[in-house]
Amino acid sequence: MQLKEKPDYKEIDAIMTQYTEPEHLIRILQKVQDIYGYLSEDVQIYIADKLKIPVSEVNGVVTFYSLFSTKPKGKHIIGVCLGTACYVKGANDILKKLKSELKINEDETTKDGVFTLRATRCIGACGLAPVITIGDDVHGRINADDIPRILEKYGDSG
Numbered sequence: 020m021q022l023k024e025k026p027d028y029k030e031i032d033a034i035m036t037q038y039t040e041p042e043h044l045i046r047i048l049q050k051v052q053d054i055y056g057y058l059s060e061d062v063q064i065y066i067a068d069k070l071k072i073p074v075s076e077v078n079g080v081v082t083f084y085s086l087f088s089t090k091p092k093g094k095h096i097i098g099v100c101l102g103t104a105c106y107v108k109g110a111n112d113i114l115k116k117l118k119s120e121l122k123i124n125e126d127e128t129t130k131d132g133v134f135t136l137r138a139t140r141c142i143g144a145c146g147l148a149p150v151i152t153i154g155d156d157v158h159g160r161i162n163a164d165d166i167p168r169i170l171e172k173y174g175d176s177g
C-alpha cells in the first residue's frame with residue numbers, strides 16, 4: 020500500500036529516531052497515539068514504511084490490542100453501561116436517547132469532535148444503575164430524559 024501524498028509527520032519521525040526497530044512497534048504505536056489520539060490508516064502505512072515491515076503487520080497489532088484506536092476520539096468519551104443491573108433499569112433507553120441526541124452510533128464521534136459514544140460492561144457501580152460515565156465522571160440513577168441536561172454540561176464549555 021502506498022500513501023497518496025507524502026505526509027508531514029515530524030512528530031512520528033522524532034519518535035522513530037528513538038525507536039528504530041520492528042520490535043519497538045508497540046511502543047511506537049503508543050507514543051504516536053498519544054499525539055494524534057488514534058492511528059489512522061495513513062499513519063499505519065507511514066510507520067510500516069519507516070520500519071520496512073508490511074502494513075498488515077502494523078494493522079494486525081493495532082487491531083489486536085484494545086488500547087489502540089483507528090478512529091478519532093472526541094474530547095469526552097461517554098460510556099453507557101450495558102451490564103445486567105443497568106440493562107434491567109433501562110440502559111438501552113439511555114443509549115438510544117444518546118444516539119438520537121448526538122446523532123451518532125456506538126463507537127462514533129460527533130462531527131464537532133466533542134463526544135465519542137461507547138457501550139461498556141459493568142463498571143462496578145451497580146448500586147447506582149443505570150450508569151453512564153463521561154470521562155472520569157459517573158452519572159447514576161438517571162433516565163433518558165436526563166440526557167440533554169447532562170450533555171449540556173459538557174457541550175461547548177466542557
Ligand code: FES
Nearest residue numbers: 100102105141144
Ligand atoms: S451493571 Fe452497570 S455498573 Fe454494574
